[in-house]
Amino acid sequence: MTETFDIPPRDKAAEGILWLIQSEGLAAGDRLPAERILCERLGVSRTALRGAIAQLTSAHVLESRVGSGTYVCAPKPLSVFQSAGAFSAAVRDAGLVPSARVLSQGFLPAGEALAAKLGVEVGATVLELRRLRMADGVPVAIETTYANSEICPGIESHDFAVESLYEVLKQKYGISIAHSIERISITRVNEWESEILGVEEGEPAFYECGQEWTEQMEPVEYFKSVTLPAHFRFASDEVWDTGAAEVSDAWLRS
Amino acid sequence: MAQIVSSHEQPIYLRIRRKIEERIDRGEYPAGSVLPSENELADEFGTTRLTVRNAMDALVERGCIRRVQGKGAFVSSHNISRTSVPQGGFRKVAEALGMEPSVRLLASGRRKAGAYYGWLFGIPEDDLLYSLRRLNSLDGQPVALENTLIPLSLLPTIEDVDIQVFSLYETYELLGHKVARVQEKLDVLALTAREAGLLHVDAGDVAMVSEGVSYDISGNAIEYARNISRADFAGYTFKF
Incomplete structure (x- = not known):
C-alpha cells in the first residue's frame, strides 16, 4: 500500500477555509459559501467542515450569525511589539479609525507598589487615567495609565479622548519613552469591564501590563x-x- | 469629566487582590514561595475564604499565582514569564525556571503541504511536511500542547533526529538552518475537552495560543508552530 500523506480531514477543512480567505481576498463581513458547496470545493465531509468552522470561530477568524451563516471577521489591528506602535497606530494600520473615551481621570496617592513602579514616595500624587479604546467605534480595550504627576504638572488639562498621552508628554514636557x-x-473580563466593553462577564481577554522609562531610566x-x-x-x-534576510509580513498580518 | 479616584470604594475582593499583588511585587511573597492559606488570608483581611478565593482567581488566570492541588498557591509571577520567543525553545525556558522539562511526542508523521501551508512556506502544495504534536511538561505537570509543521524539502533528515534529546531549534541548527527570525501572534481561547484533558485542566478554561513562523538566515520559513499554553503558565514579557 502506498502512503498518500493526506491531510487529516478537519485540518484540511480549516486550512481550505484559510486559503479561501487568503487567495480570494475575502474581507470583513463576507459570507462563507454554503456548507454543501464548501464541502464539495474543499473535498471534506460536513463533520470535518463543522469542526473546522468551530475551530476558526474560536480563533476569531470566523463568526457565526444565528440563522444566516458564517462570516469572515474584520481584520484585527495587530500590535507588533518591536515596531513599538501605540494602540492608535495599530488600529490605523488595519484600516480602521481609532478613538477613545475617558472613563475616569484624576489623582490618587501612590500606594507602595505604584510608588515603587513610578519611582516616587509612597503617598505622592499620581495621575490615573482610565480610557476605553475603540476601533471604528467598537470597544476594544480598557487601558489604565498611572503617571508621576510631578514630572508633568498641569497634564490634567488635556483631553485624552482626542490627544495621545505619548505626544503630550513629548511635546509639552519633553519626556520621551x-x-x-x-x-x-x-x-477574564469582570462585571464592570463587561459593561464598558459590551461583552459577557467572564469572557477571555488579554491582560497586559507594563512600565516605561526615559533614556535615563526615569520611570514615566x-x-x-x-x-x-x-x-x-x-x-x-x-x-x-542581524544578517537575517528580509521576510514578508503577509502571514503575520493575515 | 475629571473625578477623584478613591481606592476606598473598591469591593473588598479587589482590595485584597491589590494587596496580594503588591506583596508579590515587593518580594514579600517571593517567586516560588507558597502563599498563606486562604483561611489565613481570610482571617487577616477579616473576610471569608470565598472572598479571598475570588480575589486570587484573577491572579491565577494572569499567571501570577499557580494553584497546586493539595499544596496550596504558589507565586509564579517572575519565574514563569519568558522574554519574547524563547531562543532555545521550551527546554531553555524550563532551565531558566529551574524546573525539569519533559516533552512527550503525541503523534508524528508526514503530510502534504496543501495550498495554505504551501503558501506559508513558499513550496509546492504536493511537497511534504513533517508534522509533530507534542505535550510539554514542567516538573511532570503538563503546561503546553505544541503542533509543529516542518517542510521536508528544506530539512529532509529532520525525522532522523531524536527530539527527546535535541530541541527542534538545536536540530535546525545541526542541519544548517539556524533560526534567525521569528514572527509570532498571540490569541486567547477556550480549550476544547480534548485539549483540556491533555493539559489537566477543565474544558472551557482559557488558554493562550501562540502561532509562530521561524525563518533561517536566508529568509526560508522552516517551521510553523502553534502552541497552546495553560493560562497559569502563559505569560509573554517583551522588553526594549
Whole structure:
C-alpha cells in the first residue's frame, strides 16, 4: 500500500477555509459559501467542515450569525511589539479609525507598589487615567495609565479622548519613552469591564501590563489593559540574527 | 469629566487582590514561595475564604499565582514569564525556571503541504511536511500542547533526529538552518475537552495560543508552530 500523506480531514477543512480567505481576498463581513458547496470545493465531509468552522470561530477568524451563516471577521489591528506602535497606530494600520473615551481621570496617592513602579514616595500624587479604546467605534480595550504627576504638572488639562498621552508628554514636557517592559497574559473580563466593553462577564481577554522609562531610566508611567482578542492581537517579529534576510509580513498580518 | 479616584470604594475582593499583588511585587511573597492559606488570608483581611478565593482567581488566570492541588498557591509571577520567543525553545525556558522539562511526542508523521501551508512556506502544495504534536511538561505537570509543521524539502533528515534529546531549534541548527527570525501572534481561547484533558485542566478554561513562523538566515520559513499554553503558565514579557 502506498502512503498518500493526506491531510487529516478537519485540518484540511480549516486550512481550505484559510486559503479561501487568503487567495480570494475575502474581507470583513463576507459570507462563507454554503456548507454543501464548501464541502464539495474543499473535498471534506460536513463533520470535518463543522469542526473546522468551530475551530476558526474560536480563533476569531470566523463568526457565526444565528440563522444566516458564517462570516469572515474584520481584520484585527495587530500590535507588533518591536515596531513599538501605540494602540492608535495599530488600529490605523488595519484600516480602521481609532478613538477613545475617558472613563475616569484624576489623582490618587501612590500606594507602595505604584510608588515603587513610578519611582516616587509612597503617598505622592499620581495621575490615573482610565480610557476605553475603540476601533471604528467598537470597544476594544480598557487601558489604565498611572503617571508621576510631578514630572508633568498641569497634564490634567488635556483631553485624552482626542490627544495621545505619548505626544503630550513629548511635546509639552519633553519626556520621551526609551525603554519599556510589557507582560501579556490572560484574564477574564469582570462585571464592570463587561459593561464598558459590551461583552459577557467572564469572557477571555488579554491582560497586559507594563512600565516605561526615559533614556535615563526615569520611570514615566505604569499601565495595564484588558483587551478583547476578538478585536485586537498582540504579535512579535524578532530578528535574532542581524544578517537575517528580509521576510514578508503577509502571514503575520493575515 | 475629571473625578477623584478613591481606592476606598473598591469591593473588598479587589482590595485584597491589590494587596496580594503588591506583596508579590515587593518580594514579600517571593517567586516560588507558597502563599498563606486562604483561611489565613481570610482571617487577616477579616473576610471569608470565598472572598479571598475570588480575589486570587484573577491572579491565577494572569499567571501570577499557580494553584497546586493539595499544596496550596504558589507565586509564579517572575519565574514563569519568558522574554519574547524563547531562543532555545521550551527546554531553555524550563532551565531558566529551574524546573525539569519533559516533552512527550503525541503523534508524528508526514503530510502534504496543501495550498495554505504551501503558501506559508513558499513550496509546492504536493511537497511534504513533517508534522509533530507534542505535550510539554514542567516538573511532570503538563503546561503546553505544541503542533509543529516542518517542510521536508528544506530539512529532509529532520525525522532522523531524536527530539527527546535535541530541541527542534538545536536540530535546525545541526542541519544548517539556524533560526534567525521569528514572527509570532498571540490569541486567547477556550480549550476544547480534548485539549483540556491533555493539559489537566477543565474544558472551557482559557488558554493562550501562540502561532509562530521561524525563518533561517536566508529568509526560508522552516517551521510553523502553534502552541497552546495553560493560562497559569502563559505569560509573554517583551522588553526594549
